Amino acid sequence: MKYYNIITLSVIYLLLISVINHAQVVNIPILVTDGTSNGKDTLRFGLDPSATDGIDAHLGEAELPPVPPSGIFDIRFVGTNLNPPLQLGQGIKRDYRTGSANYVGIKTHQIKFQRSNSNNNIIINYSLPAGVTGRIFDLFGGIVLNDSITGSGSVTITNTGISTVLMRINYNLGSIGINNNTNLVSDNIVLCNYPNPFNSVTKIKYQLSVKGFVKITLLDMLGRELVTLLNKQQEPGYYALDFNASELSSGIYFCKYESSSYIKINKLVLVK
Numbered sequence: 001m002k003y004y005n006i007i008t009l010s011v012i013y014l015l016l017i018s019v020i021n022h023a024q025v026v027n028i029p030i031l032v033t034d035g036t037s038n039g040k041d042t043l044r045f046g047l048d049p050s051a052t053d054g055i056d057a058h059l060g061e062a063e064l065p066p067v068p069p070s071g072i073f074d075i076r077f078v079g080t081n082l083n084p085p086l087q088l089g090q091g092i093k094r095d096y097r098t099g100s101a102n103y104v105g106i107k108t109h110q111i112k113f114q115r116s117n118s119n120n121n122i123i124i125n126y127s128l129p130a131g132v133t134g135r136i137f138d139l140f141g142g143i144v145l146n147d148s149i150t151g152s153g154s155v156t157i158t159n160t161g162i163s164t165v166l167m168r169i170n171y172n173l174g175s176i177g178i179n180n181n182t183n184l185v186s187d188n189i190v191l192c193n194y195p196n197p198f199n200s201v202t203k204i205k206y207q208l209s210v211k212g213f214v215k216i217t218l219l220d221m222l223g224r225e226l227v228t229l230l231n232k233q234q235e236p237g238y239y240a241l242d243f244n245a246s247e248l249s250s251g252i253y254f255c256k257y258e259s260s261s262y263i264k265i266n267k268l269v270l271v272k
Contacts, residue, residue, distance in 0.1 A: 025049065025101050026171070028128060032075045032113060034120040039073035045109055047099025047171065061094045067114060078164070079110030102173050109167045115159075122157040134169040135263065138162055140223030141256050142263045193243070193255060197269035204229070204241040204255060211235050212259050218243070219254040219265075226253070245270050 026046035033040035048059055055061045067074050076091030097107045113122050124136065126149055136155050138145040144162060147155045157165065193204045208214060216230040229243060245253075245268075253268045 025099055025103070025173070026129065026132065027096075028126070028132070031125040032111075033123050033125070034073055034113075034115045034117070035123065036073070036116050036120065039116040039120065041073070041075045042093075043075060043077060043111070044094045044096075045077070045107075045167075045169070046096050047103055047107075047173075048096045049098065049100055051096040051098045053097065055092060056096065059094065059096050061092050061096065064091050064093065066090065067112075070114070071116060072114070073116040074112075074114040076112055077109055078112040099171060099173075103171050104173065105171055107169050107171070109169065110164060111167055112164045113157075114163065119159055121159060124155045124157070126154065127152040131173045132169065132171055134167060136165055136167050137263060138165055141219070141258065142265055143219070143223055143254060146263065146265070193266060193268060196266075197271045198245075199271055200246045201242060201244050202268065204243055205239070206241075206257055207238050208234055208236050208259070215258045216241065217256045217258075218245075218268075219256055221252055221254075223254075225256075229255075 025048060027044060028046050029042050029044050031040065031042050048056075050056070051059060055063055064076055067076075076093060077095040078091040091112060095109050099105070099107075111124075115122065128134065128150060133148070133150040135142075135148050136145065137147070144160055145155075145157060145165060149155065192206075193202045195202060204216065206214075206216075211233070213233045214230060215228070217225050218227040218229060220226055226248075230241060243255075248270060250270050250272045253270060255266045255268055257264045257266075
């Protein structure tokens with residue numbers, strides 16, 4: 001009898017060790033709803049030392065069946081940010097990524113949703129722990145939706161035809177306990193162009209508060225990238241970039257600034 005008790009205790013011990021080893025460093029739930037009684041569900045994301053960018057069964061990640069028919073609420077993580085990418089129409093409810101207790105970096109998740117009624121708004125409710133901030137934006141780089149998230153709150157997605165958004169999460173876990181309240185979402189950016197409206201040439205000015213890679217592109221009204229104006233690493237400071245649009249026709253364009261922790265878009269009006 002004592003022999004079997006020892007075996008039982010050993011099994012329990014191994015199970016406990018397994019659970020401890022696979023306990024997420026960060027485990028964040030987000031409640032997503034479209035305002036109806038049946039239109040709500042919870043997704044989870046975070047960090048785990050044993051996680052990959054794929055589907056990790058030991059962390060409770062499991063591939064979902066195809067999206068249900070129209071009129072049935074659905075929410076899931078999808079997209080090419082998973083490795084290997086899941087096919088469109090599939091997805092997962094939990095999406096943990098590799099990260100330790102002092103991880104500093106950025107992870108991007110793609111969220112796909114389906115309203116129970118096409119007129120309903122989608123509301124993403126979140127409560128982020130210390131050292132975690134982020135941004136939720138559309139696939140056009142934030143032209144329609146571009147909301148920062150920190151602490152507790154919600155992001156409302158109105159009925160604009162959007163069914164997929166990106167959630168970029170900034171982890172600064174190494175600063176916890178050092179009284180560092182820096183918001184990683186922002187580079188304290190000042191992005192402007194003058195003159196605007198302009199005839200052929202305008203000057204794009206911006207400020208970079210930390211050293212990093214900067215990309216500035218020109219988009220058309222549909223969010224398509226037309227020209228890459230800048231794509232390189234820069235030191236902190238103020239910068240000015242001359243943009244010559246002599247080969248473009250009159251109309252409305254968008255200047256998109258993107259760094260590792262920030263996205264901002266300005267409207268440009270070209271008049272010839």
